[in-house]
Amino acid sequence: MKKKLLFFLSLIVVAFICFAAIAMMKGMHSEDVILNQTNNVFDGTIGDIPARMMIYRDGSRLTAYYIFKNDNTEYSLTGSYNRITRHFKLSNNDKTILLNGSIHPNAESKDYYILTGSYYSPEADTESGFNLIPAWGLDGEDKDSIYQYLGYDTAQVDAFTDHVIELVRADDREALSQLMSYPLSVVxxxxxxxxxxxxxxxAQYDDIMTADFKSSLTNSFTRYLWGNYNGIQLGDNGRGFLFYKGSEDKDMKIISISNNSPDFSYPSNEDNGITQG
Known part of the structure; x- marks a missing residue:
């Protein structure tokens, strides 16, 4: 009787260990969605409004920022992440903005994960949800150093981005022409x-700056932009984008433009800076 009892107990222990190992492996895999000591960028919706969030994780501590599309108002949050349960909490200083969520497999693809949960803010005055999908990661120890690989702080890049958007909205072709680095690569x-x-x-302005392309730029997220040593990308790959970086005198210039049709995909080219994100 004792042997049978010990046998069944051993089976229970083995099953528990296997279950714990599987749970840990899943947790480790999903943990990669919020990489440690990396500025993790997510696109999606917060309260049904298109939004972009950047989360920096240091162990279990989180520092996050988010903006809504067509609105550069930046919201700053801090919080914590539980590696075992894969839950996280974020709030602003006075606790009036609250995000309580977790990491789940994306229903559309089990190979990808999504951040989902509840969201509350004074503007909404009601609790709603958020859904955020990983976009890319940016180096740097904080928000101010995410473009340090190009020798710029975030404030400089944000100011240039806002200036470009302002000129595109105003259709100021003369001023835009002065922001280009020549010879300029254009698709x-x-x-x-x-x-x-x-x-x-x-002379080519009307062919380049079409209504659809200008809409792509002016309706793009303008913070936490993807980039590499070729430059920083504004716009999206489906409707067109432009790249910019510093010139020899350190002034930021637009170095390449891709005004592509929705079904056109341009291959990566490190020489001219036209690169897919």
Missing amino acids: VEGEQMLLNNEQEFL
Whole structure:
């Protein structure tokens, strides 16, 4: 009788260990969604409004920022992450903005994870939800150093981005032509060309700066932008984007433009800076 009891107890222990190991493996896999000591960028919705969030994790401590599309108001949050349960909590200093969520497999693909949970803010005055999908990671120890690989702080990049958006909205072609670094690499509907000066850019302006392309730029997220050593990308791959970085005198300039049709995909090219995100 004792042997049978010990046998069944051993089976229970083995099953428990296996279950714990599987849970730990799942937790480790999903933990990679919020990488440690990385600025993790997520796109999705917060309270049914398109939003972008950046989360920096240091162990179990979280520092996060988010913006809504077409609104550069930035909200700052802090909180904690539980590696075992995969739950996290974020709030602002006075606890009027609260996000309580967890990491789950994406219903559309089990290979990807999504951040979901409840959201409350004074503006909404009611509890709603959020859904955020991983977009990319940015280096740096804090928000101010995410573009340090190009030698710029975040405030400089944000100011240049806002200036570009302002000129695009105003359709100020003369001012935009002065922000280009020549020769400028341009892709228009799949055809690549080099523009050597402001006059050539202005001559091609209407073909480059179409209504759809300008809409892509002005309706893009303007913070926590993807980039590499080729530059920083504004816009999206489906409707067109532009790259910019510092010139020799450290002034930021637009170094390449891809005004592509929705079904056009341009291959990576490290030489001219036209790179898919």
